[in-house]
Amino acid sequence: MEKNRNEDQVQGEITRVILVGVDDGEDPFFEQSMVELSNLAKACDKQVVGLLKQKLPKVHTALCMGQGKVEELAELVKLKEADEVIFDNTLSPTQIRNLVKLLDVAVLDRTNLILDIFWLRAKTKEAKLQVETAKLKYMLPRLVGLHEGLTRKGGAGGSLSSKGEGEKQLELDRRRIEQRLSSLRRELKEAEGARAVTRKKRNLSQIPRVALVGYTNAGKSTIMNRMLRYTKRKQEKEVFEKNMLFATLETSVRLIDKGDKRPFFLSDTVGFIHKLPHDLVEAFHATLEEVREADLILHVVDYSDEYHNDHIRVTNETLKEIEASTIPQLMIYNKLDCLEEKEDRNCPSMIPFAKDDAIYLSAIQEESIQTMVELIQSKLYAKQRDVVFKIPYESAKIAADIQNRCQVSSIEYLEDGIKIHANCDSQICSKYDIYMVEA
Ligand SMILES: Nc1nc2c(ncn2[C@@H]2O[C@H](COP(=O)(O)OP(=O)(O)OP(=O)(O)O)[C@@H](O)[C@H]2O)c(=O)[nH]1
Ligand SMILES: [Mg+2]
Incomplete structure (x- = not known):
């Protein structure tokens, strides 16, 4: 049930948002992307109070959507007493400025929202530094738009003093951001150094390394925790798992050892998503080293999700982006217990079911975990x-x-x-x- 507006205001927490998407036919996954946008908004503690879509042959340069549609949106904002409008499309600084003027509420885009979620979730120092880097890199080219309103009296080049007010402020902000970025780079290098020492120790142990990779919410952290429980390594701490997007932001490495002399290190990593901001992938490049250096990738898929094939495609594209696409993969089709009509999906009637380089299972079933661990071991120790x-x-x-x-x-x-x-x-x-x- 939708909450009373005053109640929300008293609580002072929930932001009421309207989601917008302009479909110009370029994104074949437009509908899915809109559903995801709604989940992203919820993950950021926002309440979705309206949805507006428009099909256009070409995205409008000044407003993203057509003038008439913006007027309709403005009406909806008033009617629903919305605080924010979030576009699934990437907005240019000019589009943001024009839309804010017409709608009189905050205007965000998908990238913004993902960056905000990461900002809220980052717990470790390194994750915080990485997200701040991504946020500033995203802001830097958009500064011009923010300052365009100011008068430009000064000349084109030369020293700061010869420039107009708007340009001066712009340059000061740009310098400030660049300075912060270079100090962030230094701090990140230190954090990376500390992690490199632990990694080196693990390398020396000669124990093979396995990385859990996949779309956000596929069940990666759950699989890691269930493997730890199955192998009863009480001293290895469990990781955070939850039904929400981007529950995991930091890489965690744990030893999986059944005591049968075939141990392996398992790392849990940040999940991927459709249109994951490039700056974030780049900022997380260092923590994703565990994936790049793995002997085997466990590509976890939520098989009960109707868009799972697209999730696989996005994950493989991101793996390419982080230079990990040549590492052998074992496909883990998870959450089969959530599938009601198994026949329609052409999937095995009994789980766990292993075939070639894939296994169909449910992370919450102990037998599944047991079979998966054995399969991983047989792949890692094939040369035994x-x-x-x-x-x-x-x-x-x-x-x-x-x-x-x-x-x-x-x-x-x-x-x-x-x-x-x-x-x-x-x-x-x-x-x-x-x-x-x-x-
Ligand atoms: N029913 C069912 N639920 C599962 C299964 N595997 C995971 N889940 C649930 O799915 C949700 C997401 O699981 P996580 O393990 O946090 O997913 P993740 O891939 O680590 O997600 P991110 O960290 O966001 O990338 C949790 O609520 C889990 O309890 C499964 O096999 N069956
Ligand atoms: Mg996780």
């Missing part, structure tokens, strides 16, 4: 071999090393040495080659 070593008693240290690093199926203490049946990687096999009796 079953071998038999015979180690002389005076080299007992080697026997201990093999027991520590390999999956051992049996040990026999013979007269002339210790006979070990084990499943080992190529490194161990070549290191202790001389003790190998059967391969």
